[in-house]
Amino acid sequence: MEPCTTSPRRLRGPAALVAALSLLAVLPATAPASATSTTATPASATPATDRLQVEEGHSIVPVAALGDPEAARAAEGRRFRHSGLQPTGRFADAGQVLRVDVPEGAAGLVAEVALHGSYDGELGGTSGGTRRFALQPGENTVVAPFAGFLWLRDDAPESSRLTQVRVTGGLPVATFVEGQSTEAGFRDQVDRFDAPFAVLAGRRVLVEVQEPLVERQLFDKGIAVGPRVRMMDRVVATTDDVYGLSREAAGAAHRAPHRVHVVNPDHGPGYASAGDDRVVFQEDTGAMADLLSGRPTDQWGFWHEVGHTYQPDWVTWAGQTEVSVNISALVNQEQVSGQPGNRLDEAARRQAAARFFALPVAERRFDDGDVWLRLLLFDQLRRAFGDDLYARVAQEVRVARATGAPVPVAGDNTGRRNAFALAVARAADRDLSDFFAQWGFPLTEATVREMSAHPEPGFDLTSNRFRPDDRIEHEVAFAVPAARLEVGSLYQAQRTLSAGQLELGAGARVRSTDVQAWTVGAGTGRVTVVLADDSGTPDVLTARPDVVRGSMFSLRGAGGGEFATVVLDHAAQRLRAFRTGDRPSDPVGHAGREYVRAELLAADGTVLRVATNKGDEYADRFVRELDAVGYQQGQVLVLTHQGASSGKLVRWDDGALATSTASPQAYRIEGTRLVAIPLDEVPGR
Numbered sequence: 001m002e003p004c005t006t007s008p009r010r011l012r013g014p015a016a017l018v019a020a021l022s023l024l025a026v027l028p029a030t031a032p033a034s035a036t037s038t039t040a041t042p043a044s045a046t047p048a049t050d051r052l053q054v055e056e057g058h059s060i061v062p063v064a065a066l067g068d069p070e071a072a073r074a075a076e077g078r079r080f081r082h083s084g085l086q087p088t089g090r091f092a093d094a095g096q097v098l099r100v101d102v103p104e105g106a107a108g109l110v111a112e113v114a115l116h117g118s119y120d121g122e123l124g125g126t127s128g129g130t131r132r133f134a135l136q137p138g139e140n141t142v143v144a145p146f147a148g149f150l151w152l153r154d155d156a157p158e159s160s161r162l163t164q165v166r167v168t169g170g171l172p173v174a175t176f177v178e179g180q181s182t183e184a185g186f187r188d189q190v191d192r193f194d195a196p197f198a199v200l201a202g203r204r205v206l207v208e209v210q211e212p213l214v215e216r217q218l219f220d221k222g223i224a225v226g227p228r229v230r231m232m233d234r235v236v237a238t239t240d241d242v243y244g245l246s247r248e249a250a251g252a253a254h255r256a257p258h259r260v261h262v263v264n265p266d267h268g269p270g271y272a273s274a275g276d277d278r279v280v281f282q283e284d285t286g287a288m289a290d291l292l293s294g295r296p297t298d299q300w301g302f303w304h305e306v307g308h309t310y311q312p313d314w315v316t317w318a319g320q321t322e323v324s325v326n327i328s329a330l331v332n333q334e335q336v337s338g339q340p341g342n343r344l345d346e347a348a349r350r351q352a353a354a355r356f357f358a359l360p361v362a363e364r365r366f367d368d369g370d371v372w373l374r375l376l377l378f379d380q381l382r383r384a385f386g387d388d389l390y391a392r393v394a395q396e397v398r399v400a401r402a403t404g405a406p407v408p409v410a411g412d413n414t415g416r417r418n419a420f421a422l423a424v425a426r427a428a429d430r431d432l433s434d435f436f437a438q439w440g441f442p443l444t445e446a447t448v449r450e451m452s453a454h455p456e457p458g459f460d461l462t463s464n465r466f467r468p469d470d471r472i473e474h475e476v477a478f479a480v481p482a483a484r485l486e487v488g489s490l491y492q493a494q495r496t497l498s499a500g501q502l503e504l505g506a507g508a509r510v511r512s513t514d515v516q517a518w519t520v521g522a523g524t525g526r527v528t529v530v531l532a533d534d535s536g537t538p539d540v541l542t543a544r545p546d547v548v549r550g551s552m553f554s555l556r557g558a559g560g561g562e563f564a565t566v567v568l569d570h571a572a573q574r575l576r577a578f579r580t581g582d583r584p585s586d587p588v589g590h591a592g593r594e595y596v597r598a599e600l601l602a603a604d605g606t607v608l609r610v611a612t613n614k615g616d617e618y619a620d621r622f623v624r625e626l627d628a629v630g631y632q633q634g635q636v637l638v639l640t641h642q643g644a645s646s647g648k649l650v651r652w653d654d655g656a657l658a659t660s661t662a663s664p665q666a667y668r669i670e671g672t673r674l675v676a677i678p679l680d681e682v683p684g685r
């Protein structure tokens with residue numbers, strides 16, 4: 001980055017902020033503490049609104065369920081967490097008491113008092129960090145441990161609820177919400193409210209700004225707030241596109257609704273910086289001033305730091321952190337300029353590239369180049385294969401990992417380099433071994449061998465060194481398959497999906513399906529569906545449904561322990577049988593003798609399948625004889641169990657316990673059920 005300097009500025013605000021920060025040494029960020037709460041007078045269950053209302057004495061706050069930020073980071077393949085915080089329009093001095101009224105039934109919400117970075121003047125040059133408070137339905141009292149914003153968060157499953165919360169107390173914060181606030185209304189709040197900060201909230205960004213900067217960098221320069229927030233939102237949206245993420249996608253390409261949170265201390269590392277939960281745009285380097293009033297076409301600092309939050313591990317082997325981060329920054333630059341060309345096309349960088357490629361191939365070393373030369377390798381691949389190349393690579397990696405592919409560990413630089421090279425070669429369907437050799441980028445023999453299965457590119461890709469004249473080898477396609485997976489519950493031992501649980505859009509096809517439903521309980525099932533579309537772009541849909549007992553039997557031995565189960569899997573139109581325990585070990589004369597018999601009969605009495613289990617043998621043979629046998633409606637299953645009279649043959653009928661002590665027992669297959677019938681109705685008997 002190229003830092004610029006500006007004179008340090010100071011926060012305005014209550015003198016009480018100094019004392020607040022003296023508490024930092026004993027108040028580190030921790031797991032949520034419990035706010036003081038009483039549920040005797042629960043808050044009104046007013047229908048939730050999605051509009052934030054900030055008044056002098058209180059705020060009405062919509063709190064949306066956004067899901068867990070860390071789980072989203074991992075699923076999306078990003079380097080850093082984005083923020084699940086939602087603005088309340090309140091700032092608190094140290095020791096100040098705020099009341100948070102949560103409606104009845106809304107358990108699991110969390111309040112955070114937070115202030116990050118180093119501040120001068122009234123803030124004493126230190127940072128408050130984060131302190132979390134678990135909220136309960138009803139009236140909650142939060143005492144600010146240090147000066148900071150009050151935020152709310154709901155990590156419940158995304159879109160599962162919207163809760164309206166009332167927050168009373170603290171200092172009101174001027175808050176611009178894109179799509180809700182007006183320019184005049186925000187300016188009025190800045191004039192009236194005394195908090196030392198303002199907040200700019202977009203769909204994808206959440207920005208803390210020291211209040212004097214709002215006046216100097218926005219109002220005094222005639223810069224409208226809405227377009228500036230939309231500019232920041234577009235940067236995040238473009239970076240989503242680079243890595244193939246979308247809020248509308250349902251599977252591995254899904255982008256969670258967490259936002260990039262920008263904080264604005266007086267001081268921070270570098271010109272600006274990025275980490276988990278926030279990016280830092282400080283005052284003393286002019287980073288925040290540039291973000292607020294710099295030209296939209298000259299926002300490299302923001303493009304770069306947002307890029308760090310996404311930077312996937314497959315482009316971050318040793319020495320690449322400040323290189324591959326700019327893959328998305330270059331795209332952002334081209335998007336806002338509307339012209340082909342980016343920083344790598346500047347004369348000095350073109351000359352450096354020319355000098356590098358003038359060297360004999362044996363003398364070229366990719367790792368010896370500066371950050372801009374090395375960045376050209378990544379951009380030449382995009383220039384040759386189109387703007388969707390890295391979206392396709394990222395999606396291929398996400399799907400592979402979601403279905404069990406190994407992840408090269410941190411520190412395995414050779415593994416990560418070769419994994420990257422292979423991922424690009426597969427996505428582009430081209431042998432890139434010569435391209436990497438031209439760059440002095442070493443590959444293993446195994447990688448070169450695997451790449452050789454693809455055709456060679458149509459020209460020397462390293463010749464693409466001036467964007468306006470670059471050639472496209474071919475455009476890599478990226479189109480996430482359209483599909484919907486809705487699985488509310490599975491029957492125990494179900495191995496296939498029922499009709500209607502998976503819906504495919506045009507061009508989508510199923511590569512594989514895995515359904516697991518072994519243990520009865522909430523969320524104990526697992527469904528994984530791997531898809532592809534006509535372009536070959538993969539996707540994976542997953543679900544963790546409840547598992548319930550359908551029509552099934554538990555076969556138990558002398559000691560009462562289950563040794564096998566028999567299940568009607570109506571989704572697959574098959575009987576399923578599983579060994580689930582030890583031998584029956586019946587001591588009453590059944591060693592070496594038949595203990596259990598299962599017979600499947602056709603409607604005319606024809607015996608279709610017989611499976612037996614002796615009293616002293618494991619159920620493996622019984623399972624082999626019966627498992628996965630197809631059935632038809634109207635067929636009859638007859639079960640004989642020598643321990644039925646003492647309750648060893650246990651039956652469930654659509655989840656309801658319906659045990660009989662008779663033996664044998666007969667059941668007709670009707671719809672999704674095994675319906676008990678008298679023995680004299682068994683065909684052929």
